[in-house]
Amino acid sequence: MSSLPISNDNGGEDPVATLVRKLRIRDGLTDNEAAILRGAVERVEDVPLGRTLVAAGMPLDQSILLISGIVARYKDLSEGQRQITDLHVSGDFVDLHGFLLKRLEHHVGALSPLRVAYVPHRALTRISEEQPHLARLLWLTTLLDASVQRERMLSIGRRSAIGRIAHAICELYVRLDLVGETEGRRFALPITQIDLADATSLTSVHVNRMLSKLRTGGLMTFRNGVVEIHDLDGLMRIAEFETSYLFLDRQPR
Amino acid sequence: MSSLPISNDNGGEDPVATLVRKLRIRDGLTDNEAAILRGAVERVEDVPLGRTLVAAGMPLDQSILLISGIVARYKDLSEGQRQITDLHVSGDFVDLHGFLLKRLEHHVGALSPLRVAYVPHRALTRISEEQPHLARLLWLTTLLDASVQRERMLSIGRRSAIGRIAHAICELYVRLDLVGETEGRRFALPITQIDLADATSLTSVHVNRMLSKLRTGGLMTFRNGVVEIHDLDGLMRIAEFETSYLFLDRQPR
DNA sequence: CGTTAAATTGAAGATCGTCAACCAAGGTGG
């Protein structure tokens, strides 16, 4: 049993706080720009586990900002083959790309209970017309997603099964740490081994075996939706993990 | 020996012609906007096969628009493991994401001789400040890249070896057809089986075997840098290929 | 014509998947 919070609190206050925090890692963001973002939010909502937030092909007129919880973007192939292409955490604009694509070619689903904010596309258009710098930062977030996708592609394509899992855990550790959702080397990861298998292109059977290998090797445990990393250096070595693809440095954009 | 042109001609005239053509598939683009794009090009250059256009980590102040040839974006792992994350064709803005990322986390290399145009980032900043609609279309091109990445991720993760190759060929066929670089069911693909292996996360040995299977199955041939599709329906079926992820429909963006 | 990179083929082996059974936990309804 764990007392780790599944979601960070946010005080129910500012739906864009975590997004702003992450943008400010990459560039300056004025208080006015933050306020404009806040003003773009139309409403905030709780979403139960398992809900499909966006189905492929549906016309879209709003985008979803994740306040807390874990969201997956995924594609399906025949015979139940599923590929999770992205995992999202607090402060991620999970389908911002829908703003310009106008529909998604994949599904978006809740892997845990969520809190989300909806931003209508007309507000985004307005930002793009009137706030070029803020618009560039929003563009940037979609580019960061793409960079994470590429690293995941490298994982799936060229890392061993154990390396893939180690890499996924290292990445989630860093990304959750950025938004204050770790406690030391522990963090809540309220997803199943099946989800992890879909994200790493393995079977849940093999994920289970690799997790037990990582456990007996003293590297990490993943039980009851809680990850505990015991040997971060060792885990990073197995994963060949390094953070440059997350672009954690401040630059004028 | 084939008489297929490796690159389309463009008359040496307009470096942004193919890009404009592809943008106009997705949305209206005024002649003024096209002219602004044209004005953003600083210089045009020929690049020999094998040249690294952008090395990971280097600070960037310009982006590369591919006029003709095949470009790969790729990442390396220890022990020579390479993953091609993106293949680019004429009219692709191969490292437009470098505009906001300011450096790339991967390499960009020429898989064939190229013709490229360089666009300084200050010109892109100016477009983003003064031409919001054009800026959105440029943003869109990076989102289309990400969609292709996701489909490739599905391929690598969940398709069989033969399906991955079939899918890659179907995709290149459609994308090259869009820019007028096919002749019926044939097109020049001046890359090696090794490149194809790096793109599909297979070994070149296995790619070779799957290509010969596709050949003897009467589906397609790939010889001397030329692809010839004999049974497009069959190939698409093996690939589970469908074009929706390429977003070939016109929408106001 | 020699040198190098790419393509091809064979044999053997490893990683990971499939199939199957069983256990654990949690929620629901009678």
Add this chain to the structure above:
DNA sequence: CCACCTTGGTTGACGATCTTCAATTTAACG
């Protein structure tokens, strides 16, 4: 309140796809 039902986790045996290693052929190019 407990039986039962569903979902997820765990373990074992077996098998297939794809890799590795190796040798040879072909093609390209100075």
